Amino acid sequence: xxxxxxxxxxxxxxxxxxxxxxxxxxxxxxxxxxxxxxxxxxxxxxxxxxxxxxxxxxxxxxxxxxxxxxxxxxxxxxxxxxxxxxxxxxxxxxxxxxxxxxxxxxxxxxxxxxxxxxxxxxxxxxxxxxxxxxxxxxxxxxxxxxxxxxxxxxxxxxxxxxxxxxxxxxxxxxxxxxxxxxxxxxxxx
Amino acid sequence: xxxxxxxxxxxxxxxxxxxxxxxxxxxxxxxxxxxxxxxxxxxxxxxxxxxxxxxxxxxxxxxxxxxxxxxxxxxxxxxxxxxxxxxxxxxxxxxxxxxxxxxxxxxxxxxxxxxxxxxxxxxxxxxxxxxxxxxxxxxxxxxxxxxxxxxxxxxxxxxxxxxxxxxxxxxxxxxxxxxxxxxxxxxxx
Numbered sequence: 001x002x003x004x005x006x007x008x009x010x011x012x013x014x015x016x017x018x019x020x021x022x023x024x025x026x027x028x029x030x031x032x033x034x035x036x037x038x039x040x041x042x043x044x045x046x047x048x049x050x051x052x053x054x055x056x057x058x059x060x061x062x063x064x065x066x067x068x069x070x071x072x073x074x075x076x077x078x079x080x081x082x083x084x085x086x087x088x089x090x091x092x093x094x095x096x097x098x099x100x101x102x103x104x105x106x107x108x109x110x111x112x113x114x115x116x117x118x119x120x121x122x123x124x125x126x127x128x129x130x131x132x133x134x135x136x137x138x139x140x141x142x143x144x145x146x147x148x149x150x151x152x153x154x155x156x157x158x159x160x161x162x163x164x165x166x167x168x169x170x171x172x173x174x175x176x177x178x179x180x181x182x183x184x185x186x187x188x189x
Numbered sequence: 190x191x192x193x194x195x196x197x198x199x200x201x202x203x204x205x206x207x208x209x210x211x212x213x214x215x216x217x218x219x220x221x222x223x224x225x226x227x228x229x230x231x232x233x234x235x236x237x238x239x240x241x242x243x244x245x246x247x248x249x250x251x252x253x254x255x256x257x258x259x260x261x262x263x264x265x266x267x268x269x270x271x272x273x274x275x276x277x278x279x280x281x282x283x284x285x286x287x288x289x290x291x292x293x294x295x296x297x298x299x300x301x302x303x304x305x306x307x308x309x310x311x312x313x314x315x316x317x318x319x320x321x322x323x324x325x326x327x328x329x330x331x332x333x334x335x336x337x338x339x340x341x342x343x344x345x346x347x348x349x350x351x352x353x354x355x356x357x358x359x360x361x362x363x364x365x366x367x368x369x370x371x372x373x374x375x376x377x378x
Contacts, residue, residue, distance in 0.1 A: 073365065078377065080376055102346060119309065119312055121212075138378060141349065141366070141369055142303070142372075142373050145366070145369055148345070148370075149341075149370070149374060152341070154335070156333055159333075176328070180334055181338070181374065183369065184334050184335050185269060185371050185374035185375070186375065188267065188373070189267065
């Protein structure tokens with residue numbers, strides 16, 4: 001029962017997303033997710049605290065990647081370009097996960113409770129990004145505004161990527177979003 | 190009991206903010222707010238559905254003002270400048286309300302539940318702004334990015350204004366925030 005299971009986490013995530021789409025998020029139980037994945041409830045709870053967490057797993061890693069990328073960006077980079085480098089580093093975490101991200105986005109879009117959780121996650125990422133920029137020496141308000149721009153690029157790119165075919169990586173789409181954001185800010189359309 | 194009370198709404202808002210700061214948000218009841226304002230509970234519920242609503246009253250008016258300003262902006266204005274005009278129109282709604290906004294912000298900052306409500310309100314404003322820009326003919330993604338920039342300017346200006354002395358209007362601070370946002374997007378600090 002408690003033996004090591006190969007890729008248990010990935011199997012639980014896939015099983016959860018399948019069941020949420022088939023039966024609805026509310027109607028699906030942890031027992032059903034574990035069963036579909038061929039695992040026990042005990043194994044489920046080794047990875048996730050509840051069924052909602054399956055959809056938000058990886059948020060901490062994402063934030064750590066973002067902050068580390070800001071620290072590692074060359075000092076000569078302008079704040080907006082350091083933020084862009086951090087967004088690309090985060091985007092790389094989604095390589096090979098287009099189908100999962102697409103299905104997850106459908107589930108989140110259908111539930112106010114999950115959308116709120118997404119909003120909070122983005123607000124927390126935004127604060128972490130602003131703080132990391134300040135530690136780089138960027139002043140209070142420019143750091144805050146740069147973080148807003150970085151999160152806007154990430155969210156815009158994510159929506160485009162999830163709604164697309166997945167032929168491009170999220171990082172490639174993020175570069176397009178950044179280019180458009182700069183054009184819009186400069187007074188273009 | 191049900192007679193018209195002069196400026197009942199403003200009196201209830203002031204009483205609520207005072208009590209939330211004195212006793213805490215959770216500990217304050219609607220009965221206490223009404224009593225402090227010299228009004229009845231029945232009068233309270235004519236204006237607000239619950240005590241939380243006292244802090245969020247005016248959100249609809251804010252959104253309507255934003256959308257109307259986008260519709261009324263001259264067609265020659267670039268999307269970012271139409272969004273800036275809309276932010277200034279919204280900012281004007283806060284003229285003479287610096288002290289109330291400052292106290293309200295302190296209460297919201299101390300309660301996760303109220304911060305979440307604020308996040309949702311901002312997400313809804315953002316959607317309304319993006320939709321209004323699309324109706325103006327701005328393409329899907331530039332509209333979305335412009336809305337992100339407009340909301341970033343509004344939020345940045347609000348934090349600065351609320352944390353300041355109130356000598357400047359919110360609209361004046363928003364013009365500074367817009368200028369900084371444009372500088373940051375162009376690769377400055």
